[in-house]
Amino acid sequence: MALERWFRRNRPSKKEDDNSPAGLWLKCDSCGAQIYRKDLVANSYVCPECSHHHRVPADARVAMLADEGTFEVWSGLIEAQDALEFVDTQAYPERLTKARQKVGRPDAILTGGALLDGQPVALVVMDFSFLGGSMGSVVGEEIASATERAAAEGRTLIAVTSSGGARMQEGALSLMQMAKTTVALEALSRAHLPYISVLTDPTTGGVTASFATLGDVIFAEPGALISFAGPRVIQQTIRQDLPAGFQRSEFLLQKGMVDDVVDRRELRARIADVINLLRSGLAQPEEEEALRVAAL
Amino acid sequence: MSLPFEKPIEDLEAKIRDMRAYAAEQEIDLASEVEALQDRLDRLKRDTYENLTRWQRVQVARAAGRPTGLDYLQRTFDDFTELHGDRTLGDDPAVVTGLARLAGTSVIVIAQQKGRDTKENIHRNFGMSHPSGYRKAMRMFDLADKFRLPVIALIDTPGAYPGLAAEEQGQAWVIAESIRRMSQLTVPAISVVIGEGGSGGALAIGVANRVLILENAIYSVISPESCAAILWRDAGEAEKAAEALRLTARDLIALEVVDRVVDEPLGGAHNDPAGAMALVKQALVEELAFLASMSPEQLLESRYKRFRVLGRFQAVAAA
Structure with a gap:
């Protein structure tokens, strides 16, 4: 249901044109300052004036987290089918074709292996610019297989989410991706490997209600909208104004739902610290047992 | 009516x-x-x-007089003992949970409960749970594992409640946790969509070894009304959205989202509640007998596989 936000606001608009790679200058959504595009990119897409966190393209996100030259792409070998033959104001295959042309990948997800500060990780990065980062069969499968591959290869899983939720055009199959991504996490748990979830603007609906909020450690970027139901749906339900900052990262920190709100420019270092700490605990009991046996 | x-x-x-x-x-x-x-x-x-068109089935799935969770608990099961509360926040009337017997076998039942009249609907919040309801369900999963009681979940909700308190208390977080916890059950789990299977709020108790659906029940990623409001920008186009979403029992069997359709008496469950409940009971007894022979490892593995394979995609054509 939270997809409404994407469909309403992010139809090709003038604003988006201003933010296109071609534009040399752009205007900060938050403070209105004119920013030189290169400065914004160099500052991790954070406004140098007001620190507003702008959305980051998936490739740029990978570049911010992976040690240089270590990222190996895993995703991109599968694409969606139109199992429902879904047509609304446009047919689903048309929407897919347009999104693929615009974004240059088969679906709303980029995954791969990398080193982060020398630690082996699997990166799962959602791409909001592809149909609102919505989760259908392909996104679900890419996440589940990256998770299982992380478990098999002894990598920490890092998911960076930005999504309007489940993809309506794949109906109940999309709903089932919530279960699929969640059951895949079990392999990681059994291998005692960390899962760090980074919630970015916006993370809503079926993504929030599945793998996104199951991280061992959950970080949120400042000011991100993170919710189950979208603000408009809630407003319509309760028919009263929502409190300021409702469903934003800082609000969720206060409510105990995320471990910390982390500035994007510090994110990589904070993740590296957490991985180092989580992966240096006492030996797991089985390993102890194995060590004892080996010593005999 | x-x-x-x-x-x-x-x-x-x-x-x-x-x-x-x-x-x-x-x-x-x-x-x-x-x-x-x-x-x-x-x-x-x-x-x-x-x-029936898909939109007409939506109407049947929501029809007044259709048996609700409590009707099943009182008529399909024996010795129902309700267990209240999540031990943290309260007791959510939109989810009824407890111990019962199904044809002699002790089970845990988790039932999403809509009202049977306006007063009860208000009390039950029209079957829309708060986080407390999912926490109560998870407490039942713990009991089920500890005492090796099969779990039967009756799904009937428009969705998890989209409200202020629900968001503050982590509605998304508890749904995710409930999905994970249910997938880890070491005992047989059967979910039955008896009316309306509304999105994540339904899936939270739908991660079962066998997922059944009544002939005129629906299960969807989003309600036809909300889908229409987003994609057609007009909630009045719900009929078109219902068609597009492929949310009927027949559709879902074809998509392999559900495992078995339970027939309803001619004219629908709302016209013959007793007949419908008898058919559900028979199906549950058969399914339970089938699952009872499986070991905890087999149950875990088959449940994992059941959900891991869901979805439709194809290899990208070589450029």
Whole structure:
């Protein structure tokens, strides 16, 4: 249901044109300052004036987290089918074709292996610019297989989410991706490997209600909208104004739902610290047992 | 009480009633006429119910008089003992949980509960749970594992409640946790969509070894109304959205989202609640007998596989 936000606001608009790679200058959504595009990119897409966190393209996100030259792409070998033959104001295959042309990948997800500060990780990065980062069969499968591959290869899983939720055009199959991504996490748990979830603007609906909020450690970027139901749906339900900052990262920190709100420019270092700490605990009991046996 | 498309059926039923009354009153024999009308009625019912549009099935799934979770608990199960509360926040009336027997086997039942009248609907929040309801369900999963009691989950909700407190208390977080916790059950789990399977709020108790759905129940990623409001920008286009979403029992079998469709008596469960509940009971007994022979490892593995394979995609054509 939270997809409404994407469909309403992010139809090709003038604003988006201003933010296109071609534009040399752009205007900060938050403070209105004119920013030189290169400065914004160099500052991790954070406004140098007001620190507003702008959305980051998936490739740029990978570049911010992976040690240089270590990222190996895993995703991109599968694409969606139109199992429902879904047509609304446009047919689903048309929407897919347009999104693929615009974004240059088969679906709303980029995954791969990398080193982060020398630690082996699997990166799962959602791409909001592809149909609102919505989760259908392909996104679900890419996440589940990256998770299982992380478990098999002894990598920490890092998911960076930005999504309007489940993809309506794949109906109940999309709903089932919530279960699929969640059951895949079990392999990681059994291998005692960390899962760090980074919630970015916006993370809503079926993504929030599945793998996104199951991280061992959950970080949120400042000011991100993170919710189950979208603000408009809630407003319509309760028919009263929502409190300021409702469903934003800082609000969720206060409510105990995320471990910390982390500035994007510090994110990589904070993740590296957490991985180092989580992966240096006492030996797991089985390993102890194995060590004892080996010593005999 | 009747649904719009049931009007011709109702009219014919009234006609038969009138004819019988008239025959009795006038002491004349109209048996053959009544029988002819009765045949026509049966045909009309069959034609109507076999050819329902998806939107009409949505209406049947939500129909007043359709058996709810508590009806099943009282009629399909024996010795129901309700267990209240999540031990943290409170007791959510939109989810009823407890111990019961199904044909002699002790089980845990988790039932999403809509109201059977306006007053109960308000009390039950129209079957829309708060986080507390999912926490209560998870407490039941713990009990089930500890005492090796099979879990039966009856799904009937428009969705998890989209409200202020629900968000503050982490609605998304508890749904995710409930999905994970249910997937880890070491005992048999069967979910039955008895009416409305509304999105994540339904899936939270739908990660079972076997997922059943009643013939006229629906299970969807989003309600037709909300889908229409987003994609058509008009909630009035719900009928089109219902068609597009492929949310009926027949659709879901084809997509392998559900494992078995439980037939309803002719005319739908709301016209014969006892008949519908008997059919559900029979299906549950069969499914439980089948799952009872599986080891905890087999149950975990088969449940994992069942959900891991769901979805439709293809290899990207080589450039």
